[in-house]
Amino acid sequence: MSEISAANGEKYEISGTEIKGVNGKTYRITGFDPDSLATKDYVDGEISALTSDDIPYDNSESSLEATNLQDAIDEMAALLPGKIETWRQIQDVVRRGLASSYYNVGDSFEVNKGQSTLIFDVAGFDQDVPITSAAAAGSGSSITGVSVNFSTFLKKTGFAGDFIFFFSGGRWRNQLGEAVNLSAYGISVTGTEAEGDSFEVSIPHTMTLKLHSTELTGDLVFDAPEATWYINTTDFPNGLAAGTYNFTIPSGYSDRGGKTYQFTLSNAVPVGGSVRYVWDSNKIVTYDTVGKASKDQEALCTEGGGGTAMPAVSEERIKRTRYGSCKWSESAIRQWLNANTANWWNPQNDFDRPANTGKAGFLEGIEPAFAGIIKPVYKTTKVGNDAVQRIEKIFLLSKSELFGTADTTEGDAYSYYGAGASDLPAPGVGADSNRVAYSGSTAKQQWTRSANDGSAISANFVMTGGEIQATYASWSLAAVPACVIY
Structure with missing residues (x-):
């Protein structure tokens, strides 16, 4: 067992390729050969001493930028949860793809809102599609374009990041050289592929948060009765x-x-x-x-x-x-969630009527540092038989994101609600204690953003026992806002 100091003065124990941090968690650094740490206890096989502070480190298999072990230790030390003190540091952890190593689904964050405090829970990692996601053909490629359904891509890979695909031996291959079916990744290319063609898909890493309790949101109308x-x-x-x-x-x-x-x-x-x-x-x-x-x-x-x-x-x-109308994109509750002023309501169509106007927007008073790291993502919401994708910043979860239906057009269930966390063995609308939202100790009915199937006037909501039902848009229910950091 050996010990090394980080630039911030903290001590870290090294055992093989593992580093034990001050928070008690063990982190694995890939890309260096423990045998290069010359002194070794051959009785128990553990490293007993370091021979140098400048041991080469291959960062190609990690998210770190360091090229030697000491710098890798320093870089990890700066990102340890016990050392993260600002929202910008949390954002940096997320962007490096390290959030799931430091936080667990269900972990909570406190956010100041005026004189009050909001509690947000981690709902999932790499489950949302940032609007900065992109795909591009490589230089000199014969293909002229790349189109990606990023939601399908994430479902296939299970994680975000930068991915390279190349054409070799008559097949498209991933960066490991494995032959792949592009359609399974939601990818289509235009033009005729040729040997050596390549393209890159880039999806930023994300961490999704959802409000823990509804005390500070109160009850809200989804949408007001409209004009005739x-x-x-x-x-x-x-x-x-x-x-x-x-x-x-x-x-x-x-x-x-x-x-x-x-x-x-x-x-x-x-x-x-x-x-x-x-x-x-x-x-x-x-x-x-x-x-x-x-x-x-x-x-x-x-x-x-x-x-x-x-x-x-x-x-x-x-x-x-x-x-009222159950059309999420034109709803009063969607406007309220994304407003940071008292006078936030504006008509979204010729028949629209005001709702919830006595309440200042949800973002009013939210600490600016937190608001600054919430970023827009693509969200799909069904309207009748049509699935409409829009850019959302603060949003309500859909029926499927709450593990309510096997139809995942509106998104897969977040890890917070999905298999293993739910009381249900499969997606369904039955009672599920994991979906229940509270105001203090009182269970509350809460809106989803999903319209009731085939309806123009009713939206789905979660009952006090976690069942999912539907009711008129003009009713007043609680809201559980969600947002994404990247």
């Missing part, structure tokens, strides 16, 4: 004049399906305004601008076909008028 008509220049070139109007509820929808109602406006609604049928009170309310918080007028609806017919409304539009 938008006053556009096509249907209303001069706005909606004062007067009497009628509309018909789509046949077959609820007990009012097929019924016609009329209402009378005392004042005109200008172009750019909106009109909403309030189902519960059977009234019409108008707004002079899209997203205006306070109504400009209201009128009672009565059965009858008097006056001018309003443009026909679809059943989906009536539903969204009652219950």
Whole structure:
């Protein structure tokens, strides 16, 4: 057993190719021959002394930059958890691909938010796709382009990093020389490959965090009930004049399906305004601008076909008028999660209405050093039968990321929730204590970003027992924000 000092004065024990750090963990440095450490106890086979501080070190198999053992020790010492004191140092650990060596899934970090403290748990490593991920053909290659589904690539490799593929002997090969099927990695190339062609795929290492408790988020509406008509220049070139109007509820929808109602406006609604049928009170309310918080007028609806017919409304539009929209990309909760001011809400479509506006954005008061290392990633969310990929910074987890479904279009289950951590033997919507979120000691229902299959108005949420169900977007439930460091 030998001991070596790092530049910071800490002592590290070396045994073979292992280094025991001050935090009690053992780290393995690859790329050097322990026999080069000349003095050896041949009874138990352990290294007993170092012959030099400048023992050559091959860093090609590690994430270190050092070229000798002493520098490798210094480099590792600077990255040990006990020595990491800033968010930038944590980011550096992640970028080097060393985060999973120093932290475990479920480990927690404290983040200042104003006078309060948020707790974030590690949800997984190398499970997200940074927007800086890239692929490029090598210099002089015959192929003209490389396209990569980075999510498929990560699923195949199991980790991020820099990868080189080359064409040799009529086959594409990885950097170990093994023949590979590019499609299995989500890779396609354009052009005709030739001997010696190559390309590189680069995916930065990541560490994903999710909020531990919901005390400081409270309950939030996913999306507010929307307007029924938008006053556009096509249907209303001069706005909606004062007067009497009628509309018909789509046949077959609820007990009012097929019924016609009329209402009378005392004042005109200008172009750019909106009109909403309030189902519960059977009234019409108008707004002079899209997203205006306070109504400009209201009128009672009565059965009858008097006056001018309003443009026909679809059943989906009536539903969204009652219950809001489950479309994540346009949701109020998505805006709130990524806002750092008190006045954060903006309409995302012509029918949008304000929600959660009494709450300052989630990022308001978050310590700047932490906010500075949260980076955007690509996230896929299904809308009906379509899978839409968008850039997300602060986001909610999807049904599949919570181990809720075998359909992983919206992402694989994070390690925090997946097989071995879950109460369930396979992905499912049943009770799972590992999915339960708490506010203090109280279990809370929490939103996911996933729409309920086939619905325009309901989103999936996690119940207090960890079951996954769906409810209307206009309900108020807790939120468990997630983010990614790289």
